Amino acid sequence: MLITGFLFFFLLILGVPIAFVLLGASVAYFAMNPMMASIIAQRMASSLESFPLLAVPFFIFAGAAMARGGIAHKLYGLAEGLVGHWRGGLAQVAVMNSLFLGAMSGSSNADAAIEARTIAPIMRERGYSNAFASVVSASSSVVAPIMPPSIGLIVYGLLTNTSIGKLFIGGIIPAFLITISMLITVRIVSKKRGYGAMREKRMPAPEIMTRARTALWALAMPVLLLVGLRGGWFTPTELGAIAAVYALLVGLFIYRGFRIRDVYSMLTESAHTTAGVMLILAAASVFSMILALEQLPQSMLEALLGLTDNKYLLLLIINIALLLLGTVLEGLALLVILAPLLLDVINNLGIDPVHFGIVMVFNTTIGSVTPPVGTVLYTVCSITKCSIEEFTVEFLPFFLALVLVLLALVFIPPLVTFLPNLLF
Structure with missing residues (x-):
């Protein structure tokens, strides 16, 4: 060993x-x-023989179709109508747009890339600094893996045998809390920098309703998810298939953001992304067997329980460790390696696995925006040509806001568990 x-x-x-x-x-x-x-190949193959895993390629394709299908433009118009009159209006629009996009893609990288390519250039033209535009694009994308449908939550559910439907529903309130914290942070920073609003007055309600109707097909996706899961009409896996077909039809025939000939490239892109996720999960299943053979989960459980038997203090210790590890390791890697290990710990202390799942996915997502090894950080900076040093300085108030939300989720479990317990 x-x-x-x-x-x-x-x-x-x-x-x-x-x-x-x-x-x-x-x-x-x-x-x-x-x-x-011979166990390696057998274990890798058997780990992928899982019906819930079918949700991964479906949701990845749905996200790609939503991103290309003109939906981002419709959502931008609605977000601009809702918050464009606030101080730092364009940055506020970017944050609100991320909430909408997060309900489509489930990926912080996809969300951040869209923001960096569409809204960040406009922010620079309107007088915002490149670093601030880059940080807003990256920080606001943190909501995507928490807002269902989330690939991270699906992976956590598969690794820990936790209800994916409950995880999806449990992410709704935290997603809105993250969005509110980003809106407040943007307002505070914009006030100090003198960034103004996009317009002097609130947009008239009839015009906002017009924009909402235009974006209605895009906004129907999360409603479909909530109603379908709660009503028992389909499982999360079946929802993935429905979401993929829905996104394809909306992009092709309603918003006309792409054509039939573009579908092949979308399928190819989705296949590459899916293959990467599946390979990680297959490799993780072999590695987790080694950990079980060496009884590492039991050793970790004993070590952590030796520190304290207070579940909230232990959650705090675990989250501090995850935040530190997130600065040097990729978020999905942390999730794959540590989720099965920590499952015994949280079960022993009576911690709801749905609560812990949302907290862990959110924690590891914060790491994806944090230097020096942040995948979202590098995605945005490669597009906006922002230096890591400038990004880091500008990111500090946003990092503080995200950590405060994380602590609220840790110490107030009903923020996560209220809706799943109510609806299920």
Whole structure:
């Protein structure tokens, strides 16, 4: 196990993709026992024989169709009508737009890329600094993996055998809290910088309603999700298929954001993304078996319980550790490696796995925006050409706001569990 651990951290330091880090360490472990070598392929294959996993490619394709289908433009118009009159109006629009897009894509990287390409250039033209525009694009995208349908929540649900439907519903209130915290932060920073509103007065209600009607087909997606899951009409996996078909039809025939010939490239893009996620999950299943064989979860449980038996204090310790790890490890990697390990800990303390799942996904998503190893950070900065140093300085107040929301979710579980308990 010592060689396996050394190889694991060595490959991480080299920057090897997480799937190959897990596979490399697993091969080294089973090489010590040739009789068990065949387990690797068997375990990888069997881990993917899961009906709920079908939701992943469906939602990924739905997100791609929503991004290309002209939906982002319709949502931008609605967001501009709602908050364009606030101080820092264009940045407020970016935050509100992320909430809408998050209900379509479920991916912070996709959300941030759309914002960085569409709204950030306009913000620079209106006098906002490039660093501020970049930070708003990245920070507001944190809501996407919390707002259903979320790929991160699906992965957590599969890894811990937690109801994906409850996780989806549990993310709704936290998503709105994140959005409100970003709107407030933008307002405070804009006041200090002198960033003004997009218009002097609130947009008339009839015009807002007109824009809402224009974006109605886009806004119907989360409503479809809530009503369908609550009514028991379909499972999260079936919802993924419905969402994919819905996004395709809306993009093709209603908003006409792409044509039939563009569908192939969307399918290719979605297949590449899905393959990456599936490879990580397959590799993680082998690595998790090693951890079980070595009884590492039990050792971790004993160590953590030796610190304190207060579940809230233990949650605080775990979240501080996750925030620190998130600065150097990719969020999905942390989720895949640690979620199965921490499951025994939270079950032993009577912590709701739905509550912990939302907290963990949110925590690891904050890490994706935080230097030095933030995937969303690098996605945005590569598009806006913002330096990491400038981004980091501008990000501090937004980081503080996100951490405050995280602490609220940790210490006030009903913020997460109220809706799932009510609806299920």
